[in-house]
Amino acid sequence: MSTTTNQTTWQEATKLAQIGNRSDKQHGAVSTPIYLSATYAHPGLGQSTGFDYSRTANPTRQVVETALAQLENGRFGFATSSGMSAVQLVFELFPAGSKFLASRDLYGGSYRYFDALTQAGRFQFAYFDSIDDLKQQLSQETAAVFLETPTNPLMNEIDISQAAAAAKAYGALLIVDNTFLTPILQKPLALGADIVVHSATKFLGGHNDLLAGAVITDSDELGEKLAAALNTTGAVLSSFDSWLLIRGLKTLKLRMTQQEKNAKKLAAALRKEPLVKEVFYPEKGSMISFKLAKAEQVSVFLASLNLFTFAESLGGVESLITYPSTQTHADIPEELRISYGLTADLLRLSIGIEDAADLIDDIRQALWKTSEGDKNTRIR
Numbered sequence: 001m002s003t004t005t006n007q008t009t010w011q012e013a014t015k016l017a018q019i020g021n022r023s024d025k026q027h028g029a030v031s032t033p034i035y036l037s038a039t040y041a042h043p044g045l046g047q048s049t050g051f052d053y054s055r056t057a058n059p060t061r062q063v064v065e066t067a068l069a070q071l072e073n074g075r076f077g078f079a080t081s082s083g084m085s086a087v088q089l090v091f092e093l094f095p096a097g098s099k100f101l102a103s104r105d106l107y108g109g110s111y112r113y114f115d116a117l118t119q120a121g122r123f124q125f126a127y128f129d130s131i132d133d134l135k136q137q138l139s140q141e142t143a144a145v146f147l148e149t150p151t152n153p154l155m156n157e158i159d160i161s162q163a164a165a166a167a168k169a170y171g172a173l174l175i176v177d178n179t180f181l182t183p184i185l186q187k188p189l190a191l192g193a194d195i196v197v198h199s200a201t202k203f204l205g206g207h208n209d210l211l212a213g214a215v216i217t218d219s220d221e222l223g224e225k226l227a228a229a230l231n232t233t234g235a236v237l238s239s240f241d242s243w244l245l246i247r248g249l250k251t252l253k254l255r256m257t258q259q260e261k262n263a264k265k266l267a268a269a270l271r272k273e274p275l276v277k278e279v280f281y282p283e284k285g286s287m288i289s290f291k292l293a294k295a296e297q298v299s300v301f302l303a304s305l306n307l308f309t310f311a312e313s314l315g316g317v318e319s320l321i322t323y324p325s326t327q328t329h330a331d332i333p334e335e336l337r338i339s340y341g342l343t344a345d346l347l348r349l350s351i352g353i354e355d356a357a358d359l360i361d362d363i364r365q366a367l368w369k370t371s372e373g374d375k376n377t378r379i380r
């Protein structure tokens, strides 16, 4: 856990590049030292250096937790072992029997977790499709609302301020998974959310070399409860991985700017392609989903790509393409997926920092090969 005290007037890019600098008072190391020690000597009985045991607090982790808190306009930041452990940590706050509302289009792993909690009889989850639907389903019994915006993978946007006001009217907390836009493009706490979670594996880490999660709040009460829960359950980020996350965060703004710039060009190019039936891009961030004319074309299209890597995950410097139906969202029952538009012709792109022209060329040549493949099948 970390509490931020020294808010500076620096701009975001400056704060990011400076993460951890001056944290080593002893030697002046510019790159944050990696404290591998599990335990810390007590100067005397009842005395502490501020660090006793690394599950409770670790100097390297504290640097990244402070940075995460500042970045998301909160005062309490927690770095966890994965995005899913961040989500799990938040749900540790609620007593058995609590009722939740979650956005319908949701990361498959979060859906799987919510389903498991429901099956175990611990919590109840209901899902909403729009802000109006959310307002209709909210009741005095709702403990919290959990949402993603834009949603994964259909890019539906939900107004966080409206959702926060609606939740507050019923005394419910608002939890936002801000993985897709990051605090560079969207700060949910500033819009009224109570808790922000991240899969820091994605944009925050940014290099596809790290699993990490983050939880941030500005509430003293929630901050204390989260700290106690994390110390109790123990899914903290290791000191080495904390260092990797610090290194990734330093370039977050640069990366997001380039990735978004590339994504805008890619989305515009995709919209001109006759083989592309529909493009889902909210004109912000670097995640794009699109539908091919026919689901049968997916396999040839994927095999024809040379630059995009066919792999799960997102947010890294390398561009990836994902097939949600069999990868990220396979745990959502097929019938349910199709009912809200996650159909077998849908592909999801995570646009990296490569040159946009190369990315567009790769998509175009793969679409061309796919349409040629169609012609050949017809001739046969």
Ligand SMILES: *Cc1c(COP(=O)(O)O)cnc(C)c1O
Binding pocket: 082, 083, 084, 085, 107, 109, 110, 148, 152, 177, 179, 180, 198, 199, 200, 201, 202, 211, 212, 213
């Ligand atoms: C990947 C992802 C998660 C889960 O994070 P992990 O780091 O893979 O555990 C949660 N939410 C969203 C939106 C994600 O994309």
